[in-house]
Amino acid sequence: MPSPLVRRSIWVIGAAALIVGLIIAMLPLIASTRLVRDRIAYEMSSWSGYRVTIDSTPEIEVWPSFRAVLTNVAMTQWGEPDHPPVIEAERMEIKLSALAALGGNVVFSSASMIRPTLRVERTADGHYLPALPAGGRIASSVKATREAVAANAGQAEPGRVSSDPFGMVEVSDGRVTVFADGKDREILTGVAGRVSWPTLNSTATLSVTGIWRGESVAIEASSAKPLMLFAGGEAPVTASLTAKPATASFDGIVKTTENPFVDGTVKFSAPSLRRMLEWSRADVSPGSAIGSLSIAGRMSGDAQRLKLDNAEIGLDGNPGMGVLNASFADGVPSIAGTLAFETLDLRSFLAAFTPLAPVAGAADAAQTGPSEIDTTFANRMNLDLRLSAGHAVAGSVTLSEVAANVQVKNGLAAFDISDAAAFDGNLQAGIRFDRKPEGTQVEMRLLASDIEGGAFGAATGMPRLFPIGRGNISLIMKGPGRTWGSILDNAEGTISATFGPGALSDFDLAGFQKRSAEGGFFALGDVSKGTLPIDGAEFKASISRGVVKIDKAEAKSPQGRLWLTGIVPYVGRGLALSGGIVPPDQPAAQNGATPPQAMFFVGGSWNAPFISPIRSTPPALAGPAAPVQ
Structure with missing residues (x-):
C-alpha cells in the first residue's frame, strides 16, 4: 500500500492534470466569448494603423497550437471606406497567447496570410507604393524614433527606441497589384515568404519569393536597426535580389530621409544583358546588346549622385577596373567615368551601352536587311566614358594600347578611338550619330598611319585591294540614315x-x-x-x-x-x-x-x-x- 504522502502526491498531480485539461477544454469557449471578432480586429488595427474588418467570427483552434483562423480580412485606410483595401487576405491564421486569452487579452506571436493582395498606387514622383497608415503602434514607434534621431544628431538613444514585441508574419500564394482607373493590374504573383521581427528594437529579416514578368525572383534583406531605417536615421542594411536574368546585392549603411545616402559594397551580374533589359523593360534600347555584364565596387552617394569606387567590371568575360559616377539631378541619368581593361571586345562594349554597334558587320547588314539604329537612346541617357585597353578586338581587327571615348548626350552618340596600335602602325577611328529635326546624320572616319597594308587587307577581308607594304589610309563618310544599309546607301565621302x-x-x-x-x-x-x-x-x-x-x-x-x-x-x-x-x-x-x-x-x-x-x-x-x- 502506498504511504499517505504518496497518495496525497498522486491526488495533487491528478487534480492539476484535471484543471489543465478543463482549461484546455474551456479555451475555445472562453476565446469564443472574449476573443470576439471586434477584439482581434481592434488589436490588428492598433498595430497596423489600418481599419481592419473580418468577414466572419474567428475559429479558435487549440491543437497543435492556440490560434485564431480568420476569413476575408481587409485593411483599409481610415476615412476611405469606398476605396479598395490596401491589404486583404482570403484567410489569416494568428497564433495567440493562451494565458493572455484567459485574461481577455489578444497577444499575437505570429500571423500567416493565405492568398493576400497588396495594392500599390503610383505616387506623384512616379514611385509605386501602398497607401501608408497615419497611425498605429508601428507608425507611432517610427515617429518617436524619428524625433529621437532629430534630437540627438542623427542617432537615437537606445532607451528611446521602442522595444514592443512584434513577431513573425508569413505570406503564401500572395500577389501585388497596381490599382489605377478602378482596376487592379498584377505585377507580382506567387508571393511567399516571411518577415521576422521579434521586437521593434531588434534585428528584422525579410525573405520572400515571387514571380515578376514571368521570372522567379527571390529577395533577402535584413537590418540590425530597422526602426532607425524607417525613421530616417542611419542603419546597416544587407539586401540581395536573385533571378535568372540578373542578381544584385548590397551590404552597407543606408539613410532614407533628410539627405538620404548609401555607402556600401554593391554587386550586380547578368548572364545576358539583352535578356535582362527585356525583362526589366527599361526605357533603354541597347540595340544588339549581347553577352554578360558584371559590376562590383563600393557605392556611395545620395539620390542625386552616386559614385562607384574600385569598380570591377566584367563584359563578356573581359575584366576591367575604374571609377564610375552617376547623376540623376537633371531628370536624365548621366554616367561618367574611366575604365581600364586588359582585353576588350569593342563591339560587345558598344552594343551593351550604346546603339552604335551593328548586329553584324557593315557589309553583312546591307545583305541581311535593315538594322534600325535607336538614336532616341541619346535622349534618354547621358554617357561619358573614357576607356583604355591593353588589347582589344573590333570584329576581325586586333588592336593594342587603345585609348577611346564614348559619349551619348542630347541626341548625339559618338565613339572615338583616339589612339591605338594596329597593323604594325597607328589607327584612329570614330563614328557618331547626331539626331537632328531633319533626320539622323551619321559620320564615320578612319585614319590608319604607317600600317602594314597586307595585314589591313587580310583583316578587312579584301587582301587583293591593299598592297603588302607600309602606307597610310584615310576614309571619311557623312550622310543621313536610320539603318546601317541606308547609311552606306546615302553617304558622301x-x-x-x-x-x-x-x-x-x-x-x-x-x-x-x-x-x-x-x-x-x-x-x-x-x-x-x-x-x-x-x-x-x-x-x-x-x-x-x-x-x-x-x-x-x-x-x-x-x-x-x-x-x-x-x-x-x-x-x-x-x-x-x-x-x-x-x-x-x-x-x-x-x-x-x-x-x-x-x-x-x-x-x-x-x-x-x-x-x-x-x-x-x-x-x-x-x-x-x-x-x-
Whole structure:
C-alpha cells in the first residue's frame, strides 16, 4: 500500500492534470466569448494603423497550437471606406497567447496570410507604393524614433527606441497589384515568404519569393536597426535580389530621409544583358546588346549622385577596373567615368551601352536587311566614358594600347578611338550619330598611319585591294540614315591611300599578260599564283550614294605601271572598272596620247572579279583612256 504522502502526491498531480485539461477544454469557449471578432480586429488595427474588418467570427483552434483562423480580412485606410483595401487576405491564421486569452487579452506571436493582395498606387514622383497608415503602434514607434534621431544628431538613444514585441508574419500564394482607373493590374504573383521581427528594437529579416514578368525572383534583406531605417536615421542594411536574368546585392549603411545616402559594397551580374533589359523593360534600347555584364565596387552617394569606387567590371568575360559616377539631378541619368581593361571586345562594349554597334558587320547588314539604329537612346541617357585597353578586338581587327571615348548626350552618340596600335602602325577611328529635326546624320572616319597594308587587307577581308607594304589610309563618310544599309546607301565621302615599296599579293603579271593576249575573258583567280613587286601605290576615290568612284588607282612596278578607274557599287558588290598595264620602258606620251599598253575591263563581283581584254595598241593608234562612268 502506498504511504499517505504518496497518495496525497498522486491526488495533487491528478487534480492539476484535471484543471489543465478543463482549461484546455474551456479555451475555445472562453476565446469564443472574449476573443470576439471586434477584439482581434481592434488589436490588428492598433498595430497596423489600418481599419481592419473580418468577414466572419474567428475559429479558435487549440491543437497543435492556440490560434485564431480568420476569413476575408481587409485593411483599409481610415476615412476611405469606398476605396479598395490596401491589404486583404482570403484567410489569416494568428497564433495567440493562451494565458493572455484567459485574461481577455489578444497577444499575437505570429500571423500567416493565405492568398493576400497588396495594392500599390503610383505616387506623384512616379514611385509605386501602398497607401501608408497615419497611425498605429508601428507608425507611432517610427515617429518617436524619428524625433529621437532629430534630437540627438542623427542617432537615437537606445532607451528611446521602442522595444514592443512584434513577431513573425508569413505570406503564401500572395500577389501585388497596381490599382489605377478602378482596376487592379498584377505585377507580382506567387508571393511567399516571411518577415521576422521579434521586437521593434531588434534585428528584422525579410525573405520572400515571387514571380515578376514571368521570372522567379527571390529577395533577402535584413537590418540590425530597422526602426532607425524607417525613421530616417542611419542603419546597416544587407539586401540581395536573385533571378535568372540578373542578381544584385548590397551590404552597407543606408539613410532614407533628410539627405538620404548609401555607402556600401554593391554587386550586380547578368548572364545576358539583352535578356535582362527585356525583362526589366527599361526605357533603354541597347540595340544588339549581347553577352554578360558584371559590376562590383563600393557605392556611395545620395539620390542625386552616386559614385562607384574600385569598380570591377566584367563584359563578356573581359575584366576591367575604374571609377564610375552617376547623376540623376537633371531628370536624365548621366554616367561618367574611366575604365581600364586588359582585353576588350569593342563591339560587345558598344552594343551593351550604346546603339552604335551593328548586329553584324557593315557589309553583312546591307545583305541581311535593315538594322534600325535607336538614336532616341541619346535622349534618354547621358554617357561619358573614357576607356583604355591593353588589347582589344573590333570584329576581325586586333588592336593594342587603345585609348577611346564614348559619349551619348542630347541626341548625339559618338565613339572615338583616339589612339591605338594596329597593323604594325597607328589607327584612329570614330563614328557618331547626331539626331537632328531633319533626320539622323551619321559620320564615320578612319585614319590608319604607317600600317602594314597586307595585314589591313587580310583583316578587312579584301587582301587583293591593299598592297603588302607600309602606307597610310584615310576614309571619311557623312550622310543621313536610320539603318546601317541606308547609311552606306546615302553617304558622301572620300577614300585615299598611299603605299611605299612592297608587293601586290595574289597577282601573276606574266600570266595576266599572257591571258590578255590570248583574248576572251578570264577570272582574276586564274592568275593569282604570284606576287608583283611594286615601288609604290596610290589610291583616290569618292563615295556618293552607295557608289565608290575610283579617280585614281595606280601601282608602279619595275615590270610596268598598273592603273584602274571606274565605279564599284556598294549594293550588290558589283564591279565596273577599266584598267591598263603600261610597260616600264615606254616613253612618256606626247600631246595627251595614251602610251601603248594592255587594256582591259574588270567586271563580276568583289569576291569573283573577271577580266575582259580590250585591246593592245601601238602608239599611233592609241587614244585617251576614258574611265568607265
